[in-house]
Amino acid sequence: MGPGLSIGDEAVEDVPDSSPVDARESSLWYKQLTVNAFPGGWAGAPVDSSDPQSPSVYEKYKNCIDASGANPWAPFKSRLDWEFARWAKTRGPGSTAVTELLSIEGVHDALDLSYKNARELSRIIDEELTSGRPAFKREEIVISGEAFDVYFRDIMQCTAALFGDPEFASHLVFAPERHYADADKTTRVYHDMYTGKWWWSTQKILEHQKPGATIIPIIISSDKTQLTLFRNKTAYPVYMTIGNLPKEIRRKPSRRGQILLGYLPTTKLSHISNKAARRRALANLFHACMRHILGPIKVPGVEGTRMVSGDGVVRRGHPIFATYIGDYPEQVLVTGCKTGLCPKGTIPREALGSGTRDCALRDLGHVLDALAAIDEGPVAFTRACEDAGIKPIFHPFWEDLPYVNIFRSITPDILHQLYQGVVKHLLLWLKEVYGPVELDARCRRLPPNHNIRIFSNGITTLSKVTGKEHGDICRFLMALTIGLPPRNLEFGRSMPRLIRTVRALLDFLYLAQYPLQTLKTLEALENARTRFHENKSIFVELGVRSHFNLPKLHSLDHYGDSVQLFGTTDNYNTEHSERLHIDFAKDTYRATNKKDEFPQMTVWLERKEKIERHSAYIQWRLTQAAYPRGLSAPAPPDPILHIKMARHPSAKAVPFSSLVADYGAASFRDALARFVVKWRNPSLTAAQVERSLGSIYFRFRTVPVFHKIKFYNEHAMGYDGSTQALDVVRVRPSRKDKRQHTVPGRFDTVLVNDGTGAAFGVQGYRVGQIRVVFRLPKRATDDLFPGLIDLPEHLAYIEWFTLFSVRPDRDHRMYKISRQLRNDGARIASIIPISNIRRSCHLLPEFGPVVPREWTSSNVLDEARYFFVNCFLDRHTYMTVY
Numbered sequence: 001m002g003p004g005l006s007i008g009d010e011a012v013e014d015v016p017d018s019s020p021v022d023a024r025e026s027s028l029w030y031k032q033l034t035v036n037a038f039p040g041g042w043a044g045a046p047v048d049s050s051d052p053q054s055p056s057v058y059e060k061y062k063n064c065i066d067a068s069g070a071n072p073w074a075p076f077k078s079r080l081d082w083e084f085a086r087w088a089k090t091r092g093p094g095s096t097a098v099t100e101l102l103s104i105e106g107v108h109d110a111l112d113l114s115y116k117n118a119r120e121l122s123r124i125i126d127e128e129l130t131s132g133r134p135a136f137k138r139e140e141i142v143i144s145g146e147a148f149d150v151y152f153r154d155i156m157q158c159t160a161a162l163f164g165d166p167e168f169a170s171h172l173v174f175a176p177e178r179h180y181a182d183a184d185k186t187t188r189v190y191h192d193m194y195t196g197k198w199w200w201s202t203q204k205i206l207e208h209q210k211p212g213a214t215i216i217p218i219i220i221s222s223d224k225t226q227l228t229l230f231r232n233k234t235a236y237p238v239y240m241t242i243g244n245l246p247k248e249i250r251r252k253p254s255r256r257g258q259i260l261l262g263y264l265p266t267t268k269l270s271h272i273s274n275k276a277a278r279r280r281a282l283a284n285l286f287h288a289c290m291r292h293i294l295g296p297i298k299v300p301g302v303e304g305t306r307m308v309s310g311d312g313v314v315r316r317g318h319p320i321f322a323t324y325i326g327d328y329p330e331q332v333l334v335t336g337c338k339t340g341l342c343p344k345g346t347i348p349r350e351a352l353g354s355g356t357r358d359c360a361l362r363d364l365g366h367v368l369d370a371l372a373a374i375d376e377g378p379v380a381f382t383r384a385c386e387d388a389g390i391k392p393i394f395h396p397f398w399e400d401l402p403y404v405n406i407f408r409s410i411t412p413d414i415l416h417q418l419y420q421g422v423v424k425h426l427l428l429w430l431k432e433v434y435g436p437v438e439l440d441a442r443c444r445r446l447p448p449n450h451n452i453r454i455f456s457n458g459i460t461t462l463s464k465v466t467g468k469e470h471g472d473i474c475r476f477l478m479a480l481t482i483g484l485p486p487r488n489l490e491f492g493r494s495m496p497r498l499i500r501t502v503r504a505l506l507d508f509l510y511l512a513q514y515p516l517q518t519l520k521t522l523e524a525l526e527n528a529r530t531r532f533h534e535n536k537s538i539f540v541e542l543g544v545r546s547h548f549n550l551p552k553l554h555s556l557d558h559y560g561d562s563v564q565l566f567g568t569t570d571n572y573n574t575e576h577s578e579r580l581h582i583d584f585a586k587d588t589y590r591a592t593n594k595k596d597e598f599p600q601m602t603v604w605l606e607r608k609e610k611i612e613r614h615s616a617y618i619q620w621r622l623t624q625a626a627y628p629r630g631l632s633a634p635a636p637p638d639p640i641l642h643i644k645m646a647r648h649p650s651a652k653a654v655p656f657s658s659l660v661a662d663y664g665a666a667s668f669r670d671a672l673a674r675f676v677v678k679w680r681n682p683s684l685t686a687a688q689v690e691r692s693l694g695s696i697y698f699r700f701r702t703v704p705v706f707h708k709i710k711f712y713n714e715h716a717m718g719y720d721g722s723t724q725a726l727d728v729v730r731v732r733p734s735r736k737d738k739r740q741h742t743v744p745g746r747f748d749t750v751l752v753n754d755g756t757g758a759a760f761g762v763q764g765y766r767v768g769q770i771r772v773v774f775r776l777p778k779r780a781t782d783d784l785f786p787g788l789i790d791l792p793e794h795l796a797y798i799e800w801f802t803l804f805s806v807r808p809d810r811d812h813r814m815y816k817i818s819r820q821l822r823n824d825g826a827r828i829a830s831i832i833p834i835s836n837i838r839r840s841c842h843l844l845p846e847f848g849p850v851v852p853r854e855w856t857s858s859n860v861l862d863e864a865r866y867f868f869v870n871c872f873l874d875r876h877t878y879m880t881v882y
Helices: 057-065 079-090 093-102 105-112 118-128 153-162 197-209 275-301 329-333 366-375 378-388 416-433 436-443 466-474 495-511 519-535 537-541 550-568 574-590 597-626 656-660 668-680 686-695 778-784 875-879
Strands: 033-038 139-142 146-152 176-181 188-190 214-222 237-242 259-263 304-309 314-325 651-655 702-706 709-711 724-732 747-754 764-775 795-800 817-818 828-832 837-841 841-846 865-868
Touching: 079 105, 079 118, 079 597, 093 105, 093 118, 105 875, 118 597, 118 686, 139 275, 146 275, 146 597, 153 214, 153 237, 153 259, 153 304, 153 314, 176 366, 176 702, 188 764, 197 214, 197 550, 214 275, 214 574, 237 574, 259 275, 259 656, 314 329, 329 416, 329 550, 366 378, 416 466, 416 495, 416 550, 416 574, 416 841, 495 519, 550 656, 574 597, 651 656, 651 778, 656 668, 656 702, 668 686, 668 828, 709 828, 724 764, 724 837, 724 875, 764 837, 837 875
Parallel strands: 214 314
Antiparallel strands: 033 176, 139 146, 146 259, 176 188, 214 237, 237 259, 304 314, 651 702, 702 764, 709 724, 747 764, 747 837, 764 795, 795 828, 817 865, 841 865
């Protein structure tokens, strides 16, 4: 039995506030956090600092391939020689194509390359470049007397490669921390793995046994993937990374923070006719391979080993298996539990959908005792495993790994559990309740937006729906249910509970993906889960479901605990490992001759890694040459502006008459005159402004017009590791395409700050539809604003919607607005600086019980009377608009 069975049982010092909390309250988002380091100062401490005179990793690499130091492209002759080699090995052309290209008379001589064909290029890469990562090995695993090939790398060398990569030296984290939202340290904050309770608890155990430990959390993920559409070729890759790297690096393949650890056998053991025996044999094969791959970390995990980071500092590293990332079948296979049950807890199958959270983790001690009964004979072993609630597996790979509780290490899976699980089920239930006709009719008539995908053929007929498509549907799912009566029932019956159920699941989906969590957001997550279970019985009453005992639905119960243990869900989302299949399986397979592919795939991958490593080295080499010692590199570029406009207008000179006729800016002249008067004298009242309009004369008749605005929205939480999200607003009239078909005009809606709006909430904001984005000519600016400076460069003509109400609807929790009209029915419009626009805004029309068939996506903003502000447009909108 391995040590440390109580890992993760860190004392909870944060007591949730029992008062009702809105998860998107502005006080929850933090620009700065209060950090509490692990006490003692020994955790993650160096045991040996680097000698300033000793060569760095890249300098050692340089000495190996270019002793003279004169050629930065060595072992290639020139930059062109290197660039062609990198293109040939990373951009997809096969070896035959490269060889044929270089065989064309004059090509090789014109390019002056150091190789004449793909074989010579491969020889240079194999013999003269190194990747810093271990080579693959092939070994045979024997199960039931049959041998299977497994291709894998030494996991300790892979760990050392990631830990010692110079590209990661400034990003590594060596010790756990507790982060708080306030100086009083009352609100705990979770984001990266090192802020979770697992690392802190494990560090506490190690510090008690061997002070000065540097934990290296090993994160493993695996999943079978299809290599071909025909012939049923599959691969079973296993990936690894380390929790010392920030999650922003781990989830980007281009940063090379993930390593392909091996390819497992993909046999189906079809020769075993008994299905139960076949499943047991497959499980034993998987665990035998994984035990062989992960076995080398067993002793270093307890005793520690010398680990050198990219800056040359030596620490005593303890590689410890932390989490396993996989979909439900993978989780069942890893834990050894039975299909249809929770892979983490002991809740009965008939109680999976109860929502009671009465699901204690499986007793690891009991499970290990059952596994130890294998020495007592097959009958006793099978009975012991049955009593422990697991399958009779011969020494699962995690059995004797130190400080590991596999039932705690299984993490939530946003892609398969939520998007491909719960959301998939919800769509099927809604289709049964409402029928496909009206659901699809609503999908086709949604207003366009940069983040909205219009399903022109509806959503009920889609097959093989991807996780991304399910995510696209979630952005407008509420619009499909509001006001739509269940078929075969009277209008209005059961609608509120249906809407509350859909809203609860959408809330859970968006809250679960927050890149920064506090106890308040986790409380809101639990509140959303509870609301779903309180209202889900409506589907039973409507005859859609008879029970909710679905493992993927039950998995919602474990999200909050996993966040507190291992950080937010973007630390372990299978969406990231799914993306790795392209680089490490599919592209790799395409580079082979499709016969005995795995040896070729491993060689191709090793060569690609060498090219990538050499590319990073060359970049370092050129930087060193440009900025030798004593000189510093230039400061980082300025942050991206919130609004970015094209340098040149889309139309250079649009007449006022065209603005009215083509763009729909019916009162453009009056609105521009009001803007001029108000800008000249901001203190004027509305009545004074109206009286001053007669003094404004325009000596120009055209303005340059822009058809697009780009917004870069900073993350709502102010999280330093997050990137800015692109948002686009389009403002263009109808036009003819190349086939002379009419393309309808598009005038997007936006969220405008009236000058009092804060970072969160809708107070101080209004919704408007942009009709024109323009810039005043230089001569007009001098004429209309003599002596004034700091004039806005770009202006927008906006038609307004009504103000936000004090509170949203009680069921779907969205704000209802309509067009703001004058007494004569004309739309109220004005001109504002585009700097007042915060971002795009999407409106969901109030369709009523039956969608008017004359409505289309291009005219629904003009035809519909009432709208709901869509808070599910994207994560930024969800966090800020409430």
